[in-house]
Amino acid sequence: MNTIKHVFFDLDNTLWDFRKNAKLALEKLYIKYDVEKKYNFTFDQFHPYYHDSNEGLWALIRDKKITKEELRARRFKEAFDNLGINNDELAAIFEDEYMETITNYNEVVDGAMELLEYLKPKYKLHIITNGFIEVSKRKIETSDLNGYFDTVTYADEIKILKPDPRIYTLAIQKAKANVEESIYIGDDWIADALGAKEFGMSSIFFDRLDDNFSQEGIATITHLDEVKKYL
């Protein structure tokens, strides 16, 4: 892979530790609204329900079965309902305040800064994200990730999400790159690993949740350190 000149990254859970920051933000809201005292469920009991609801709904968005607005209307309601807290007003308050609260937390994925420092002198670095545009911008600009990337492509710019090849085409154009000299690194098997490969780009799957998906032609790593084996 020594012809590579451009390294494209996914943002959420590949570089910016969405799961960790989300958990910190939710715990803050959980305490703020006194949920444990009112309903007798601890935050640690609540959190897996939110995780399942949110991940399941994001998979439906990726598969074009629901919109982001539907996700926002449903994720907290489903998490609370499934746990046994039937309070739609509380769910609406959590959704309202969650996006604002999460931007107070800016933890990056373990090994991200070391990797970016290692890559920066040798390659042009870029991001392609399916996340909400304003939120994603803030995550990059207010975290340690700021200053490393030549281009950022937001799926929201053209209302098309990864793994649709049109988002990869847009990213390549913005980067003034060729697909042959580009590589993509991301943590979602379908949107990132398969999406990039089907577009014709070299692809590294960052298997953070030990999903163990694999396919010929896609490299798999479990820690960002391992990217150095390929670049």
Ligand SMILES: [Mg+2]
């Ligand atoms: Mg991701």
